């Protein structure tokens with residue numbers, strides 16, 4: 001995989017990842033669910049090419065923060081800018097489009113479509129943005145090849161190993177050359193070998209310029225893949241430090 005592919009210079013819509021520009025700007029973010037303040041004034045900036053890990057105890061608001069940045073949910077107060085766009089000013093249809101075009105997401109339990117083979121799970125992401133099926137399948141195959149699972153392209157998720165499923169999910173997330181790759185416990189459901197492979201993959205992607213935000217309980221994942229660690233507690237950011245990546 002080349003850094004050009006990751007940075008999206010081939011997509012024809014002028015989106016190029018340039019290091020040191022802010023991809024995410026979160027300011028004074030609050031989210032209340034009834035009486036619970038899931039986020040209680042979070043501000044965070046993520047530059048292009050950064051790899052940021054968010055850690056903290058269960059219920060501290062990590063996934064809520066990720067969901068706000070993905071435009072999956074609306075804040076109670078504060079703002080989220082991604083790639084210069086103020087998500088608060090985009091309607092629901094626009095947000096869905098924004099997510100498909102700008103954000104790649106991977107989840108603990110993969111979220112693949114059970115009745116589609118691997119290649120169609122990946123291609124679907126581009127078809128939903130209007131890419132013709134044949135072109136989408138061509139790029140999907142390229143990505144599966146780059147991630148070392150082209151030979152599994154016609155296999156349905158149920159017959160893939162956990163590691164293979166997560167690779168398919170990563171390919172799907174990269175399909176539209178996202179400005180930001182979000183990962184919510186991406187190794188949480190994997191055995192240690194498959195987890196290591198996914199960590200290597202995320203590290204490689206970031207080293208090629210992909211901006212990465214990951215939420216995890218796994219210290220090893222954070223220190224392996226991230227260059228910044230943000231810690232949260234009770235809906236707030238309580239600390240931040242740069243990390244020396246471990247081999």
Ligand SMILES: Nc1ncnc2c1ncn2[C@@H]1O[C@H](COP(=O)(O)OP(=O)(O)OP(=O)(O)O)[C@@H](O)[C@H]1O
Nearest residue numbers: 033036037038056057058059060061062063064065
């Ligand atoms: N849709 C929702 N409705 C009501 N409460 C919610 C909702 N989503 C999250 N919460 C609450 O908001 C708080 C933060 O939840 P969140 O899932 O963001 O935490 P987390 O740090 O990601 O936890 P975990 O590490 O266990 O995944 C929790 O108290 C949770 O119960």
